[in-house]
Amino acid sequence: MRLHLKICLQIILWLCFDQVLRDVSGGRRSTTASSIDVNLMFEFLLGGVVIDQDNNILLLDKEMASMRQGREFLSQINDDIPKSQSSMSLMVSSLEADRKTPLTQSExxxxxxxxxxxxxxxxxxxxxxxxxxxxxxxxxxxxxxxxELRGSFLFNYT
Structure with missing residues (x-):
């Protein structure tokens, strides 16, 4: 089960980041991040993460964690990502309420x-x-x- 979920997660990440890279290269998304930043983010996640008792995310690869980009990634994921189901639901609701404009790269x-x-x-x-x-x-x-990627929902909850 654990290996299956890890493989599924890697496929989801690859699909999402692959689409972002194609959008960026095709000029369809205005972005401040370069494709190398997306590739680094993918490498950080593939290198493995652990969540400590204070709910902070740490990179298992100490060399990556010591890089400036690794520290920025950890700051983003620890400071900007909701950590509870209720706060994630609020984030989803707010993103869906403002569907007229594309998400920013940070969002x-x-x-x-x-x-x-x-x-x-x-x-x-x-x-x-x-x-x-x-x-x-x-x-x-x-x-x-x-x-966000294709303009229609995968599932309709209504």
Whole structure:
């Protein structure tokens, strides 16, 4: 189960970041981040992360964590990513309410990183209800991400 979730998460990240790279190279998304930043973010996540008892995310690769970009990544993921289901729901609601304008690069990055965090939480929960709740949050975040990338939702909740 754990390996299956890790593979699924890697595929989701690859699909999201691959689309972002194509959008950036095609000029469809205004962005301040370069494609190398996206590639580094992907490398940081593939290198492995751990969540400590204070709910802070740490990179397992100490060399990457000591790089300036690694420290910036950790700052972004620890400071800007909601860590509870209720705060993630608020983020999704606010993003969906403002669907007339595309997400900024920072908003999109936070959305994708929130998916990563919720997938990890779904994996580590011992209680079945909590696993399902975090899995439901992951689906909402993925649905919002798909809507941002292609203009329509993957699932319709109405």
């Amino acid at each position: 999109f990055d936070n959305l994708v990183l929130s998916m990563v965090y919720s997938a990890h939480q779904a994996l580590v929960q011992k209680n079945r209800q909590q696993r399902e709740a975090w899995g439901g949050m992951l689906l909402q975040l993925a649905n919002t991400t798909v809507n």
